[in-house]
Amino acid sequence: MIEGILPRAVVSAEVFGDDPHARLLPEEEQYVARAVDKRRREFTAARSCARRALAELGHPGFAVHSGERREPLWPSGVVGSITHCQGYCAAVVAPVEEVRSLGIDAEPDDVLPDGVLEQVTVERERELLAGLPTGVNWDRLLFSAKESVYKAWFPLTGRWLGFGDAFVRIDPAGEFHAELVGDPAPSSVGELTGFSGRFRFETGLVVTAVTVFPD
Numbered sequence: 510m511i512e513g514i515l516p517r518a519v520v521s522a523e524v525f526g527d528d529p530h531a532r533l534l535p536e537e538e539q540y541v542a543r544a545v546d547k548r549r550r551e552f553t554a555a556r557s558c559a560r561r562a563l564a565e566l567g568h569p570g571f572a573v574h575s576g577e578r579r580e581p582l583w584p585s586g587v588v589g590s591i592t593h594c595q596g597y598c599a600a601v602v603a604p605v606e607e608v609r610s611l612g613i614d615a616e617p618d619d620v621l622p623d624g625v626l627e628q629v630t631v632e633r634e635r636e637l638l639a640g641l642p643t644g645v646n647w648d649r650l651l652f653s654a655k656e657s658v659y660k661a662w663f664p665l666t667g668r669w670l671g672f673g674d675a676f677v678r679i680d681p682a683g684e685f686h687a688e689l690v691g692d693p694a695p696s697s698v699g700e701l702t703g704f705s706g707r708f709r710f711e712t713g714l715v716v717t718a719v720t721v722f723p724d
Contacts, residue, residue, distance in 0.1 A: 588609065
Protein backbone atom coordinates (compact mmCIF):
# COMPACT_ATOMS: atom_id res chain seq x y z
CA MET A 510 0.00 0.00 0.00
CA ILE A 511 2.55 2.59 1.08
CA GLU A 512 4.75 2.04 -1.99
CA GLY A 513 2.04 3.78 -4.00
CA ILE A 514 2.96 7.17 -2.51
CA LEU A 515 6.73 6.75 -2.65
CA PRO A 516 9.28 7.21 -5.46
CA ARG A 517 10.99 4.21 -7.05
CA ALA A 518 14.24 4.82 -5.20
CA VAL A 519 12.53 3.94 -1.91
CA VAL A 520 12.26 0.32 -0.72
CA SER A 521 9.32 -0.49 1.54
CA ALA A 522 8.13 -3.38 3.69
CA GLU A 523 4.74 -3.54 5.40
CA VAL A 524 2.53 -5.95 7.29
CA PHE A 525 -1.19 -5.92 8.02
CA GLY A 526 -2.26 -7.38 11.34
CA ASP A 527 0.11 -9.43 13.47
CA ASP A 528 3.29 -10.87 11.98
CA PRO A 529 3.89 -14.31 13.54
CA HIS A 530 7.35 -14.43 11.97
CA ALA A 531 8.57 -11.10 13.38
CA ARG A 532 11.59 -11.38 15.65
CA LEU A 533 14.07 -9.02 17.26
CA LEU A 534 17.80 -9.36 16.95
CA PRO A 535 19.63 -9.66 20.28
CA GLU A 536 21.01 -6.12 19.89
CA GLU A 537 17.47 -4.75 19.52
CA GLU A 538 16.03 -6.45 22.60
CA GLN A 539 17.35 -3.80 25.00
CA TYR A 540 14.87 -1.20 23.76
CA VAL A 541 11.79 -3.14 24.87
CA ALA A 542 13.19 -5.24 27.70
CA ARG A 543 10.74 -3.67 30.17
CA ALA A 544 7.97 -2.77 27.73
CA VAL A 545 4.38 -3.94 27.99
CA ASP A 546 3.28 -6.62 25.53
CA LYS A 547 1.55 -4.20 23.11
CA ARG A 548 4.61 -1.97 22.84
CA ARG A 549 6.88 -4.97 22.43
CA ARG A 550 4.78 -6.44 19.60
CA GLU A 551 4.66 -3.08 17.78
CA PHE A 552 8.40 -2.57 18.14
CA THR A 553 9.13 -6.12 16.99
CA ALA A 554 6.93 -5.80 13.90
CA ALA A 555 8.49 -2.44 13.05
CA ARG A 556 12.05 -3.69 13.36
CA SER A 557 11.20 -6.76 11.34
CA CYS A 558 9.82 -4.59 8.53
CA ALA A 559 12.90 -2.37 8.71
CA ARG A 560 15.26 -5.33 8.37
CA ARG A 561 13.27 -6.73 5.44
CA ALA A 562 13.51 -3.40 3.64
CA LEU A 563 17.21 -3.05 4.45
CA ALA A 564 17.93 -6.56 3.17
CA GLU A 565 16.38 -5.65 -0.16
CA LEU A 566 18.58 -2.56 -0.24
CA GLY A 567 21.68 -4.67 0.36
CA HIS A 568 22.01 -4.59 4.17
CA PRO A 569 20.85 -8.01 5.40
CA GLY A 570 20.79 -8.76 9.12
CA PHE A 571 21.32 -5.14 10.18
CA ALA A 572 20.32 -4.43 13.79
CA VAL A 573 18.27 -1.22 13.88
CA HIS A 574 19.17 0.60 17.09
CA SER A 575 17.30 3.59 18.56
CA GLY A 576 18.62 7.10 19.08
CA GLU A 577 18.10 9.47 21.99
CA ARG A 578 14.57 10.32 20.83
CA ARG A 579 13.77 6.73 19.91
CA GLU A 580 14.42 7.42 16.24
CA PRO A 581 15.70 4.42 14.23
CA LEU A 582 19.41 4.48 13.43
CA TRP A 583 20.09 3.35 9.88
CA PRO A 584 23.27 2.04 8.20
CA SER A 585 25.70 4.61 6.86
CA GLY A 586 24.48 5.87 3.51
CA VAL A 587 20.85 4.95 4.17
CA VAL A 588 17.83 7.04 5.19
CA GLY A 589 14.55 5.62 6.37
CA SER A 590 11.39 5.88 8.43
CA ILE A 591 9.07 3.58 10.39
CA THR A 592 5.40 3.75 11.34
CA HIS A 593 2.89 1.54 13.08
CA CYS A 594 -0.70 1.79 14.20
CA GLN A 595 -3.40 -0.70 15.11
CA GLY A 596 -3.30 -3.44 12.49
CA TYR A 597 -0.52 -2.03 10.33
CA CYS A 598 3.24 -1.52 10.31
CA ALA A 599 5.63 -0.26 7.63
CA ALA A 600 9.26 0.71 7.11
CA VAL A 601 10.88 2.50 4.19
CA VAL A 602 14.55 2.98 3.30
CA ALA A 603 16.54 4.54 0.46
CA PRO A 604 20.17 5.29 -0.47
CA VAL A 605 21.15 8.76 0.68
CA GLU A 606 22.55 9.71 -2.71
CA GLU A 607 19.02 9.42 -4.13
CA VAL A 608 16.91 10.53 -1.16
CA ARG A 609 18.09 12.81 1.65
CA SER A 610 15.29 12.13 4.14
CA LEU A 611 12.06 10.18 4.53
CA GLY A 612 9.04 10.46 6.79
CA ILE A 613 6.04 8.13 6.85
CA ASP A 614 3.01 7.78 9.08
CA ALA A 615 -0.09 5.56 9.24
CA GLU A 616 -3.29 6.26 11.15
CA PRO A 617 -6.74 4.68 11.38
CA ASP A 618 -9.16 6.26 8.92
CA ASP A 619 -11.33 7.78 11.61
CA VAL A 620 -12.01 11.21 13.11
CA LEU A 621 -9.53 12.46 15.68
CA PRO A 622 -10.55 12.10 19.32
CA ASP A 623 -12.29 15.10 20.85
CA GLY A 624 -9.94 17.98 21.58
CA VAL A 625 -6.96 16.67 19.59
CA LEU A 626 -7.56 18.77 16.48
CA GLU A 627 -7.30 21.99 18.49
CA GLN A 628 -4.00 20.81 19.97
CA VAL A 629 -2.30 19.96 16.67
CA THR A 630 -3.57 22.74 14.36
CA VAL A 631 -3.91 26.49 14.17
CA GLU A 632 -7.20 28.22 13.39
CA ARG A 633 -6.37 28.82 9.73
CA GLU A 634 -5.70 25.11 9.19
CA ARG A 635 -9.06 24.25 10.72
CA GLU A 636 -10.73 26.76 8.39
CA LEU A 637 -9.10 25.10 5.39
CA LEU A 638 -10.21 21.67 6.59
CA ALA A 639 -13.79 22.89 6.81
CA GLY A 640 -13.64 23.89 3.15
CA LEU A 641 -12.61 20.43 1.89
CA PRO A 642 -15.13 17.92 0.48
CA THR A 643 -17.24 16.17 3.11
CA GLY A 644 -17.14 12.46 3.87
CA VAL A 645 -13.36 12.24 4.36
CA ASN A 646 -11.44 12.30 7.65
CA TRP A 647 -9.25 15.23 6.66
CA ASP A 648 -8.48 15.98 10.31
CA ARG A 649 -6.79 12.61 10.73
CA LEU A 650 -4.94 13.10 7.46
CA LEU A 651 -3.61 16.46 8.60
CA PHE A 652 -2.41 14.93 11.87
CA SER A 653 -0.66 12.14 9.93
CA ALA A 654 0.90 14.64 7.52
CA LYS A 655 2.45 16.56 10.42
CA GLU A 656 3.85 13.32 11.84
CA SER A 657 5.48 12.52 8.48
CA VAL A 658 6.85 16.06 8.25
CA TYR A 659 8.49 15.74 11.67
CA LYS A 660 10.03 12.37 10.78
CA ALA A 661 11.56 13.86 7.63
CA TRP A 662 12.63 17.04 9.47
CA PHE A 663 14.44 15.53 12.46
CA PRO A 664 17.23 13.63 10.65
CA LEU A 665 18.07 16.80 8.72
CA THR A 666 18.15 19.16 11.69
CA GLY A 667 18.39 17.15 14.90
CA ARG A 668 15.81 19.52 16.36
CA TRP A 669 12.28 19.27 17.71
CA LEU A 670 9.40 20.46 15.50
CA GLY A 671 6.08 21.17 17.17
CA PHE A 672 2.66 20.77 15.60
CA GLY A 673 2.34 24.54 15.38
CA ASP A 674 5.68 24.90 13.60
CA ALA A 675 4.40 23.55 10.27
CA PHE A 676 1.36 24.93 8.45
CA VAL A 677 -0.19 22.18 6.30
CA ARG A 678 -2.41 22.61 3.24
CA ILE A 679 -4.12 19.55 1.77
CA ASP A 680 -4.73 19.00 -1.92
CA PRO A 681 -7.62 16.49 -2.17
CA ALA A 682 -5.98 15.04 -5.29
CA GLY A 683 -3.49 13.23 -3.05
CA GLU A 684 -0.83 15.70 -1.96
CA PHE A 685 -0.11 18.02 0.95
CA HIS A 686 2.29 20.90 1.47
CA ALA A 687 3.83 21.98 4.76
CA GLU A 688 5.18 25.49 5.22
CA LEU A 689 7.57 25.90 8.14
CA VAL A 690 6.57 28.74 10.43
CA GLY A 691 9.31 31.23 11.29
CA ASP A 692 12.76 31.71 9.83
CA PRO A 693 14.24 29.08 7.49
CA ALA A 694 15.85 26.27 9.48
CA PRO A 695 19.50 25.33 8.89
CA SER A 696 19.90 21.66 7.98
CA SER A 697 22.19 19.21 6.24
CA VAL A 698 20.48 20.10 2.94
CA GLY A 699 20.58 23.86 3.38
CA GLU A 700 17.86 26.14 4.71
CA LEU A 701 14.50 24.41 5.02
CA THR A 702 11.29 26.31 4.38
CA GLY A 703 8.84 23.46 3.88
CA PHE A 704 8.03 19.96 2.70
CA SER A 705 5.71 18.29 0.22
CA GLY A 706 4.14 14.89 0.63
CA ARG A 707 1.56 12.45 -0.64
CA PHE A 708 -1.27 10.54 1.02
CA ARG A 709 -3.53 7.58 0.47
CA PHE A 710 -6.72 6.24 2.05
CA GLU A 711 -7.08 2.45 1.86
CA THR A 712 -8.24 -0.57 3.89
CA GLY A 713 -9.39 1.55 6.83
CA LEU A 714 -6.12 3.48 7.04
CA VAL A 715 -4.64 6.76 5.95
CA VAL A 716 -0.92 6.76 5.13
CA THR A 717 1.27 9.77 4.44
CA ALA A 718 4.81 10.12 3.15
CA VAL A 719 7.34 12.94 2.79
CA THR A 720 10.37 12.50 0.54
CA VAL A 721 13.27 14.98 0.49
CA PHE A 722 15.45 14.75 -2.60
CA PRO A 723 19.01 16.02 -3.07
CA ASP A 724 19.30 19.46 -4.64
